[in-house]
Every structure is written in C-alpha cells, then in structure tokens.
Amino acid sequence: MPDILEPALAETRAIDCSAPEVQAFVAEALPDGGQDQRDRAVRLYYAVRDRIRYEIYGADLSRTGLTASQTLRAGGGMCLHKSLVYLAALRSLGIPGRLVLTDVRNHLASPRIRAYIGGDVFHYHALTTVHLEGRWVRATPVFNKLLCRLYGMEPLEFDGTADSVHHPYGKDGTAQMEFLHEHGEFDDLPYQLVLDGLRAKHPALFVAEGGDRFTAGSLVADAADRTA
Template structure:
C-alpha cells in the first residue's frame, strides 16, 4: 500500500496550508471512517464546484482556489487522505461533454472536446476500493440544479451532473461509493497510483490555445455558477 500513500508533485500534502488545515480541523484524532467522511465532506461542500486554470494543479492550489471540478477535487481529496495515512488511487475515464451543458455554455462549451477527461478518487476502506465521485458537486449547487436536469438516454444530465435517477441522488458518504457524473462515462482509462501520471497522459487543457481561452473565460463561468448556487428564485 506504500505507493498509495506517497506524496507527489501534485499531491503536495506536506505544504503548510494543508498541514494547518488538518491540524485545525482535528482530523488526525478521528477513526479511519470518520477521517474519510470528514475529508470527503470538506472537499465536497467547502470546495465549491467550479473550474480551475487546469487539471494538473497541486492540491495546495486547489485549496487556495476554494473551488474545483472532478479532476482538481480528486487531487485535493487524495492529498488529504494520504496525509491522514489512508491509501487512495485515481481512476480515469472519458465522459460525454453533454452533461456539462448549463455549467459550460457558449464558446467554452463549443470548444470543449466531445469526450472530456474525467477522474475520481478511490479510497481503500474495509478491504475494498470505494469510488468517491460524489465529492464533485456541493450540496448547495446540487439543490439549485437537480430539477433542471434534462432527460437523456434514460437518465438525467446537465450542469455537471449525470445520473440514472435524479430522485435518488445521495452524495453523503456512509462507507460506500458515491457517484454524480458516472452515467455519462464513455471510456474507462484505468487506474493510476497518482494524478501526476494520469494527467501527463490525459489532460483537458493540453492544447495551448484552448488553455488560454479557457483561462480568460473561466472566472466568468465560476461567477455564473455562484449565481446559480446562491439564487433565491429556485
């Protein structure tokens, strides 16, 4: 299990900001299941769903941003879990971009690849690997958009969500896998010991022109997501 506990360039959990967070929250004093739940809840709800400058940024940068998407939230989640001595790995996929409609619009959606690189963290708990994809979408945002999801292919998609049944979305971690985008998976890219290796091979922002364009517009996207999240009209 040693390889699932190591720090890497992206999993920079030895940085003071991450160590201070762990200390201030008292997470080291918890039992294993409580540690996973506390970290999962933190990354899910205190790191808002939003878009960073790229997929391959460090955990400490995701923490500083205060928001993230599937790939960047996975990096922070993995870093915090490993810092607490909990083995974890990353599982990669391609996912249909249709599920991003509503979250991504206009030229950003137009230029997004048809298949988007997607990843979730898997934690080793109770002698099995458990998927923590549900960490992507914060509860406040979910409550505002779940009734706006579109029926598609016998499921429901939109706003960064893709589920089989929108009436049975439960993202609270209780020891089992949680999912929020898995209904739109098109390809399984396999397991990786760390996100560094995965994002060297697969990356949504490897194209320099698209990366520049995305960085110009992503702050506008995040503001839009906040307007949705804090809307009083829903």
C-alpha cells in the first residue's frame, strides 16, 4: 500500500476500526471473509446502508456519539454517523477510505424538517470515497431502503467501480437532491468544523443553543405527514 494512502487507513477516535462493535459488524456482514477488496467494500456498503437506521432527529453529535462503535450500539444515525461506520469497517480490512463533506439541496424534505433546517439546503452532508483497484470511487451508504420507499426515492446502489452519490431525479422526473458545494475530502472527521458549521447553518435543529444533539422526531413519521 503506497505511503500516501496510510492516513486513509488510520484508526482515529471517530473511525475506531478496532472496536469490538466494528469487528462484530464486519464479521456479520462478511461471514465468508469476502472474495476480494471490491467485494468486501460493496457488501459492507449494503450492510451499512440497510442494517443501520437513517435518522436525523435526535442525532448525537458529541465526539463519543459520532464514533463508529457508538453508532453501531445505537443502531442508527444520520449521514455523518453512517459514513464513519462505513469507513471504520473498510479500514478494519485494510481498505482506504475518506470522508467527503458537501452541501446539498434536498427537494424531498418534509415541511417539518425544512422548518428546522431553515429551507431545503442541508450543510455538511457526508458521504465517502473508497480506494479500490487503484482508483478512488465515491459511495453513499446513507439512505436505507425503507426510508427511500417512504420518500419516493430509488435506493442508491454501489458496485465498487462507479461513483454512487445520489440520483438527482426520481422515476417521475422530479428533482430529488442537488449537490451545491463540496467542503473537501478528509482522512478523519474535522469535528469542530462540522459542529460549528451545523450550529451556524441549522441552529433550530439543536435541542439547545451551543449543544451537540438534534431535536427529537422521526423521519418515518414525517414521511407520513408528507403524503397525508
């Protein structure tokens, strides 16, 4: 492995790839060990996407709450949490991965979440980039199949050869998600940058000013409200 990739393999506080919870998750997702690195990365992608509940409400943005091991104990999290779990799982197998942070416009946000966000632009949306077969490919193991069905979205697939970031349009041609700005790729979670940015851009999402937890709620319940 080239030295330049070593930072993308390192264990960090947030990407705690040697934690028992991460090791158990990987073992369950890959009981046969996987055929090769691409096969392992793809199967881990689907394990993170569909076995970990996606939920923005109640998100714990403390340093401990954003660790991969804590997200696995909790069983759910938002894009940051799930992307960090995926990176921890990849790195535990020697597959380099980095965190990607972007600002996106989500056309499918519910009225309630729009009110909390202050519109339809969400800042510091997280995904990943994975080094496979000599090149970097992007993967977004975030929106699980149930949530996609409730919001009329196609689940995002990943085969380890092509970027998987998000479908801009639904089956009916309506806009779904638009990428507006990229903050960069990171070998580790830039914790203070993300927390300060979210506090500044989405203050109504937090339970308390200067806090590190989002207000309670349910995206599943919001989906029902959208169609009522």
